[in-house]
Amino acid sequence: MSTRFIFLKKYGIGVGLALLFLLIGGNMFFAKVREVTFRASLPLQSLLWKSGASVAQFSEGILYPSALSKEAQYLRDEQSLLISELLSLQDIKREYELLLQSIGNGLPEDFRLQRVDMIGIVPGGDMILIGQGREEGVHAGMSVITSGRVFVGVVKEAFPHASTILLPSHKDFAYDTRIAEKNVMGVVQGAGQGRASMEFLPPDALIETGDIIVTNRIGSVLPPNLFIGVVRETQQVDVESFQRAHIDLTFSPRSLELLFLVVE
Amino acid sequence: MLKTGIGITILLCVAFLVQSSFFAHFPIYGVTPNLVLLLVLGIALFSDERYPTDIIAALAGGVILDTFSSSFFGIWIGVLLALVLGIRFFIRKYVRLSSFSIFS
Numbered sequence: 001m002s003t004r005f006i007f008l009k010k011y012g013i014g015v016g017l018a019l020l021f022l023l024i025g026g027n028m029f030f031a032k033v034r035e036v037t038f039r040a041s042l043p044l045q046s047l048l049w050k051s052g053a054s055v056a057q058f059s060e061g062i063l064y065p066s067a068l069s070k071e072a073q074y075l076r077d078e079q080s081l082l083i084s085e086l087l088s089l090q091d092i093k094r095e096y097e098l099l100l101q102s103i104g105n106g107l108p109e110d111f112r113l114q115r116v117d118m119i120g121i122v123p124g125g126d127m128i129l130i131g132q133g134r135e136e137g138v139h140a141g142m143s144v145i146t147s148g149r150v151f152v153g154v155v156k157e158a159f160p161h162a163s164t165i166l167l168p169s170h171k172d173f174a175y176d177t178r179i180a181e182k183n184v185m186g187v188v189q190g191a192g193q194g195r196a197s198m199e200f201l202p203p204d205a206l207i208e209t210g211d212i213i214v215t216n217r218i219g220s221v222l223p224p225n226l227f228i229g230v231v232r233e234t235q236q237v238d239v240e241s242f243q244r245a246h247i248d249l250t251f252s253p254r255s256l257e258l259l260f261l262v263v264e
Numbered sequence: 265m266l267k268t269g270i271g272i273t274i275l276l277c278v279a280f281l282v283q284s285s286f287f288a289h290f291p292i293y294g295v296t297p298n299l300v301l302l303l304v305l306g307i308a309l310f311s312d313e314r315y316p317t318d319i320i321a322a323l324a325g326g327v328i329l330d331t332f333s334s335s336f337f338g339i340w341i342g343v344l345l346a347l348v349l350g351i352r353f354f355i356r357k358y359v360r361l362s363s364f365s366i367f368s
Contacts, residue, residue: 015319019341022323026330026337037331041281048285056289120284122332123298129284156334164334172334194294254288 031157038129038162045119046131111223113260116144119162121253125194126170128153128253132261133161143215143222143262150250151215151226152259168228168249169196175222179205179231180212186245188213188228194249196229201243207234213247223262268317272307273324279303280328300325304344308351322348 061068114137120129132138144152144165153165166173173190177198184205186198198213211231217224229247237244283299304325308318326341333340
């Protein structure tokens with residue numbers, strides 16, 4: 001009997017059995033294991049995320065000063081544009097309020113938001129971690145948005161003091177959405193690695209590059225009219241049965257910091 | 265061996281936390297390097313094949329990555345074990361030099 005065979009006979013079965021128990025046990029108690037791990041790693045992850053953000057911000061200014069000044073100029077231009085838009089919107093809001101008062105209705109209620117802190121990105125980049133969980137009122141299915149009301153994702157799992165957020169690019173993400181202004185409905189489906197597409201669009205709908213995709217009020221559990229992304233290109237699928245639109249998501253998980261949970 | 269195993273597990277835990285929370289801000293061409301995978305590969309390449317250091321690293325790394333991923337528990341364990349065993353096989357069959365092992 002060769003030495004290798006004796007080694008396999010002596011240790012191989014034991015290692016195999018240990019692996020089998022690890023896999024079965026791991027899957028049976030997966031939620032519990034993750035809960036404990038998240039709780040243990042939360043303070044360090046939070047600290048590392050904050051220090052990483054400050055180092056990145058500091059190094060960006062040193063490494064790319066010209067890019068920074070260009071961005072500052074762009075933001076200044078954008079700010080003046082937004083101010084003018086804001087003024088016109090304020091006029092519209094005033095008219096709208098007067099109109100609602102005249103027909104005896106109040107203003108529609110806004111979302112109730114709760115601030116949450118991002119603490120990490122799960123490998124693959126299509127899921128993020130936040131430092132709030134069940135104890136802080138977070139539940140699976142709740143939506144997370146940015147301060148600019150951009151839709152970030154949906155709470156997948158809520159642990160006592162941490163939660164995982166499914167981004168629209170995750171393969172498990174599939175929610176009803178619509179193309180704003182055109183009112184064409186479809187389903188935003190994640191494709192992994194930061195990519196997503198809008199599926200089941202009517203074959204005759206005129207979808208163009210740059211069309212804005214928002215969450216849908218009808219048939220969706222997501223809060224309505226939250227900005228998700230823009231159409232990059234369209235593709236006809238299965239001989240005119242429906243169209244698919246590849247989309248550019250508005251945010252990068254790395255740029256996220258201050259997030260809000262939609263409580264109501 | 266126990267000390268090495270504990271040391272490697274702690275190192276991989278720290279690597280994972282640094283990868284997911286600190287280096288997430290410094291993507292290279294849009295991608296954050298998987299430090300756990302790189303460390304396990306490094307250990308597999310530079311460890312002495314008489315000791316199961318690389319297998320321990322693959323198991324520990326796999327458990328850490330599986331715990332934080334959303335998919336089936338065991339995928340990363342399988343991937344890392346296959347990689348480590350593949351490297352062992354490759355080194356045994358094609359590499360004659362064995363004097364560069366760092367990990368016992």
